[in-house]
Amino acid sequence: MQAYLAVALVFMINMAGTTLPTAIYHDYQRAFGFSSATITVIFASYAVGVIGALLTMGNWSDQLGRKRMLITGLAASAVSALTFLFADCLAMLLLGRLISGVSAGIFTGTATVAVIESSPPESRAKAMLAATSSNMLRLGFGPVLSGALVEFAPWPMRLSYIAHIALLSLAVLLLRGSPETVRVSEHPKLRIQRLALPRGVRAAFVPVALSGFAGFVVIGFFTAVSPQVMCDVLGYCSGLLIGLAVFLIFICSAIGQAFERRIAQQWRQRVGCVALVVGLMCLIVCASQRSTIAFLIGTILCGVGQGISFRASLGELSNRSPAERKAEVTSAFFVVLYVAISLPVIGIGIAVQSLGISRATIAFAVVTIVIVLISLVLLRRVEKPQ
Template sequence: MKAASAVPQSPIAFLAVALAFAINMMGTTLPTAIYRYYQLQYGFTPTIITVIYASYAIGVLGALLLVGNWSDQLGRRRMLLAGLCASAASALTFLLSDGLAPLMLGRLLSGISAGIFTGTATVAVIELAPPAWRGKAMLAATASNMLGLGCGPLLSGIIVELFPWPTRLPYAAHLALVGVAALVILGVPETAAIPARVKLCIQRISLPAEVRRAFIPAALAGFAGFVVVGFFAAVAPQLIRVVLGFHSGIVTGSIVFLLFACSALGQIVQTIIAARWRQAAGCIGLVAGLVCVGLCVPERSLGALLLGTALAGVGQGISFRAGLGEIASAAPAHRRAEVTSSFFVVLYVAISLPVIGLGIAVQLADIQRATLLFVGLTIVLVLIALFLLMREQADTGQESRAIGD
């Protein structure tokens, strides 16, 4: 739907929505540095911790499928405020939680807020970008998303290390930030042309025949990248404590922040790589990063983990942005939203089911063996994606030569 014609595209409104986007996404990773306190307080097993974490994906998928396209009908600002309300409800639920059920509900509400924001805020940032900034608007939206995800563990890590009430105070701080974001959004102009007759429907998920060949390797690479994201958000804190011996929340939060910051960097770097090599470069970065993460276990090396985190983050950012662009360009214009939604469904499944499996592996074996198993299986998955990418490029090259002949 077209943006409202009279909307002033100002730098202030553009930056305001990007800030609100980052604040909202910050809440989705806030518990990362707090999970160990839940384990101590309630005696949760590693499997329970990963199930709490994965409840988030259910909320995201539900919101993407049910309300993913509602901002075209109800307006961007109204849906952004709804997302912030879900984020505030999540923070309140965590703030008042006293056991497993409220914690899972808090994660579910956090997922709903992210599902609303993922599409709506991205579109709003692009529509509000001044003409001079239009070429960088998509990058600003994805960077706001990733940096917000990275700031969540960093904020909670600092708070739990320096202040009392580690299972309460981080959520109180985020609740205050959500209030600021809501005030900011109230002052932003509406960019959608709201129809006189509202027609709400569920977002369709489909995969046209012409996009399937590009979709499969991109989805596999994206899946592997988001499995890595899930590992760092849910399991890496235990690896940092048990294997490397660092118990500081600031250290944990900083390492997880490094992953997301490097993901944002990867999305910038991919623009200087030739289009045909972007996804392959992302896969190579993921493999190199995973090898370093695996090496940190026997070597008990923080340096190996930091290098692996940086390389995996850059690889994830490249493969995610390049894969999304490849799929969007291959899809018919009138079905692009459906194809993109299918891609995001794959990604959010990746940060739930495999991470639960990893939590079970940690409980049955130990964090060292589970990490090495995770690294090995994820590398295999990335290599399969890389093989499919290379085969697709070879087939495309043969077709091009045949047409030229």
């Protein structure tokens, strides 16, 4: 196996673990008597760990080495799985998600760069695709794995984590056989990642950050709240079906990212945002009419739109950023994205308790549509003639 494929497989195994609880949330809710808001808080604690790791360790692999940081990320993932395995209270579930977020924060930048650096020049384009668009596929494998085990195997709240620990052992073996791609510093000077926006980037950052924010709010909704929509609104409570539905939005996001380059540059953000808006309108129809077809179409369009707008946003920021400031700008962008995947979802959980799942879904879709439309208006103002 080529080195970059081995590192990509390690990336997949680790990130799949971050979405394992998705198909198990319903079991946690029944077993511990949690409210919808509590479930979304458990989900959102993941983002706290991601943001903390991005800010503190985002650039450490440049000095400590890619492999050393990836091993650290795998170790954090194993600790998270063990915490979930023995969890018997809310505090342990929160801790497990927090540590899982730390693992993802370490991997998000380091593994992406490691996959690309491990590839030979003739495979660089394939490696870049494996490191970017396929990341969503990795996240989608977790709910499918846990959903299948919840549906057909014993120990619904335990077995998924045992399986993940076994896969992490395989990941360590793959990583040990992979080459180090940077020179390890003998006297590393570690520092917190600085977040800053160069003057020439600020005007463009707001609209692309808003569209990225909206896309990741949608991802957060599907990962944390859509299981309740499927069960309470549509009547599908199968763990496997819930896992497949969550996988669908991730695979559609990957398709959107792969398709993005085929769209003329000036239209990429617009196409992605329009797909998001139409997908969210389908969610409104789903919640009001209890329509499974509307849910499926909305999931597909939201996934494709999120993928297109996400990759277009990254490309826009990269093109406008000075070479020596790209990492800072990208880190700032990812912080916005992980805030989007956490805080709004807690708000949705609170809304579910007061409004009910159908009305809360409609309110979520309307607010998110407004955010997307605002981003389109602002994007038009900062566009330069091609």
